[in-house]
Amino acid sequence: MRGKGNLRPGFLLVFVREVEQFRKLPVLLALTVLMPLFLMGILAVVFSQGLATRLPIAVLNLDGGDLSRSIIRTIDATPDTAVVINVSDLSEARRLILSGQVHGVLMIRDNLERDVFAGRRPEVVFFYNTQTLTAGNLTLRGVNAALAGVEGGIRLSLRTSHGEPVDIAQAALSPIPVQINPLFNPTMNYSHFLLAALLPAVLQIIVVTSTAYAVGRDVETRHRLRVLRRLGGGLWPAMFGKLLPYTLVFLFVLGISDLLLFLWFQLPLRGDRMLLLSAGLLFVLANQMFGAFLAVAMRPMALAISIGTFATAPAFGFMGIGFPRLGMTPFAYYWGEALPGTWYLTARIDQTLRGTPPDLSGKPLAVLLFMVIIFTALTALCLERNRIKRQQANHALEAVS
């Protein structure tokens, strides 16, 4: 009896068989491990700087005086912008913007210095390209800050030249100063904001499609599903033995990407790491069960993968990182609500950047758990229904013969 113990059907047998698959099918390993790591690597390199600094702008200086040059120097010295070229007219500046070489052009008009000190309030004009929203707004921020600094100096000198003491003049410059405190991401680091959200979004695509692929391979050939069930000695051990190896693989990939974020990009971990880990596990499981459900509910496998791709590939927009869900239309809002990624990113931002207190961190985890249960139930239901159908067909066949 003991020797045969190894062959006793059960969870372990299916598990071992599935691990063997990785060795037999190198494609499977490439799809589930190498590809996500490669794609995540590319994204990490794209955002490796974290901050976009010294964005190129052009200057059209029609004044040429001391003041204009100090404006240009200050703008060049802000971290956001770099003055890369002096143009001689606006049409040249336009050409540079249209060909994408600069993000904006600062125009300093004739007699700026004279008019400023004469109190005529001459304008300084900044044309900037908001088609590329991020770059446009960053350059505006730089120009704004630099110009406010220069202007502050002028206002101070206007007052002190009228005999006002420096300290009083200084206080009078800005009657209502605003102390802005960016909560949670004080350096406005894009790698903590965008990259940290993109990596799980990539993983979501991979998990759903490759699970649909792995399960679909068994579903496509009828007897294999039956073999799987026999090996597992029942529906549940078979299902979990089949999916668990992939869960481990995906958790490994998620772990690598998290290590990259925490160690290399210095993503803060202000919340509870156990909550973060459980959210990660639930996220992977929810997506796996979604993929498995697609595979058992839809045939051929290519259709299941197509639907999975359709649901996950454009999902990043619906998860509300770039454009917050607050401003979305009802359809987009509720579609986002149905994606596991939305809730995982919520939990993730809660536990990394925000350090949300535990009493407020429960909801996304509960929703993810709910999704896991729903998709598991649906998958089991489909499998049972198929089996009953098949049994009925077999009975009918026997009756005929």
Next chain:
Amino acid sequence: MSAVIFICRMELRRILTLRPVFSVMILAVVIYSAFYPQPYRAETLRDVPIALVDLDGTDSSRAFARRLDASADVAVVAAFPDLATAEHEVFARQLSGILVIPKFFERDLLHGRASPIALYADASYFLLYSRISSAVTALAKTMGSEVEAKRLIAANIDPAIAFAATDPMPLTAIPLFNPQGGYATYILPAALVLLLQQTMLIGVSLLGTYPKEWEAEAQKRKIGPIDRVVGCLLAYFVVEVCAFAFYLIAVPYLYGIPRLGSIWLIATVSFPFILAVGGLGMLMARMLSNPVLVQMVAAGMGMPFLFMSGFSWPADAIPATLRTAALVIPSTSAINALVNVSQLGASLPEVGPHVLTLIFLAVFYCGLVLFLEARAFRYETGNGG
């Protein structure tokens, strides 16, 4: 010539009859045009909810809160007695910011001292943060210069000069091309180009991985490799011209996205782009022989492709090696060229480098396909003879 037409017709028929190909190249194109833009339909964020912690409770502090609430960017939806309670709501994501007006806000203003206020804004979502901070700083600046001017006028300075002294050198910032800073106007023109590339890439590589029914007929007619490749490319071209017209002209029009470039210029830039993607798709089909594999590899690629084009994250901040490597993907140059032409109204010379890259890619990929096809053909006929 008749050989080319024959291949083209057969290939078109395959596009329409092979279900996976049809669903990617035609069905998905239509569905995505309705589905993909959904999150961005609202264009801008309005009335971001923030809380007020007014420790002063005077006329001035209430006037500030009222005027802030009146701005389009934020809405003051709650008032809390202290910062801690308000913070709890920010953690619960009910609110995105807290404005604290300290005690003696009004008294300090009347005294002629600086009277600071504090803003705590949620920077874990950048768009929320920038909305809140720009609304509050703009209002503080406006109210500040009103106060300053009043003080100067009270000190017997001429009103005109008083106002000039508060802002001697105003900055006029003129946003070009997407003046309202709309999110859909920003992301869609680039994303649509990427969707065109991805659907075409998957479709063409799927076509290559399925067996060709016309192979026997083509051999009987003795159709050479050049005619085969040109015929196939012609078929893809016919389908994609419709898809491109739909995505680059009709869809932006339907979503109210402005278009400055002429249709002919858009077509000129699209031409090498379609050929480059077609060639790349045929090469991908040779590398990945399994149709399912094609789908899965292409599915994950979309997002990295978009970010590598340097559109949403400025190219200046992407490491130079990756920027150069990204040029082998047609969308990198095509997104920049097509967005600049259609959204900014750039002329051909202004997008010249991108178009040249696309032409080079088209020649290279299609040439490589032709070379491989010719080699396979020679091998077959050599064997056959």
